[in-house]
Amino acid sequence: MMKVGILTIGQSPRVDVTPAISRILGDEVEVIEQGGLDRLSEDNLLSIKPSEDETVYISKLRNGKSVRIGKTKLLPLLQEELIDLEQKVDIVIMLCTGDFPTLKTTKPILFPDQLLSNILEAVLKKNDILGIIIPLEEQRLTLIEKWQGITPTIEVEVASPYDATSDVEGAAKRLKEKGATTIVLDCMGYNEQHKNQAKKSGLPIILSSYMTTRIAQEWI
Template sequence: MTTNVLGVLTIGQSPRTDVTPSIQSIVGSNVEIIESGGLDSLTAESLHSVEPEDFDTVYISRLRNGESMNIGKSKLLPLLQDELTQLEKRTDIVLMLCTGDFPTLQTTKPIVYPDRVLNHMVSAILPSGTLGLIIPLEEQREKLLLKWRLNELNLYTEVASPYEESDIAGAAFALKEQGADMIVLDCMGYNEQHKSAAVKSSGLPVILPRTLVARVISEYVSEE
């Protein structure tokens, strides 16, 4: 019998069949997952309305047809708030399926932001040293470096998208060569195979956000 309901809110379109099976396997079969997406209300013809302008923060996410698209944060936020407001009514806790920051979202239920979990975990494990980041888009480099500078760490980044053919292993090896002590795959789109490739090529600890936050949520919803 289901005893807890987890809302999964993606910035793209739901369902995220590339991510939620990983989460379900960790939180357990007693937890029901209900998905929603910031772009769910848009038609194929209107998706262009959320493409980023030059000034905007750029995110990338997956569409229902398996393709990916770049999204402008300022255009996404109102859509995301509408979806979150409805999703909360049907769930006990919500997971934001993005490692970006969303401080303006209003919630009435507990919500897990992966970027906060990642930041605190890295601070606890690696209070000093060198952190390597693998990120999806070159356009994200500057703002992601600024986000991670909250920690007293040397930072290096490499770009390798989780949504298309890219050299995750090569990016991880490059970060090792630059002196990284640990690597974060800084997007919820990265999967277990990406992590395995990064570990194998670098020999370093590699943090995968989707499984990390799923384990945090499993503690919250655990019956034992």
């Protein structure tokens, strides 16, 4: 049986995302989850709190709460879990759309960040406006800079997948009003429900987790 690893930057299991991934991969694939924060107790979470001017990520804990994570503090924890996970699986899916070029692995690993960039570069036209929905306001400038490598005009709305009060549908409709021609849900925490909400804008919606899983399915 083929084994696929899911590496989240938060804690596993990711009951909000992994069931959909498993459904796409099929019954003949075993999914094994690990997370960068798996070995941290709730009392130790302050150790990964973002410092000023540090790249900030957000993910989910196994108790259902969300947590902000500083990238420099996350990387060594993530590497440790990856070394362990890759001993058990044939391929790893990174459950984050962030950039992790320093991670070392001996097994194939799918980085949604790279996949999204290459696919959007292939399909967007020169004058297209890309809309992105992101979880945190603190990520706005960093993600605009990232996506401007693909297309010069970026519009951003914030609607966290970890906040039940977030208005993904409204965010998508506002992006359409700003001229966006395609919308990326730029976080692996967005699920099919969020995509269906965003589709009410009438625009094509790229769900990061779905796209990455489909590519994993083709690989296996």
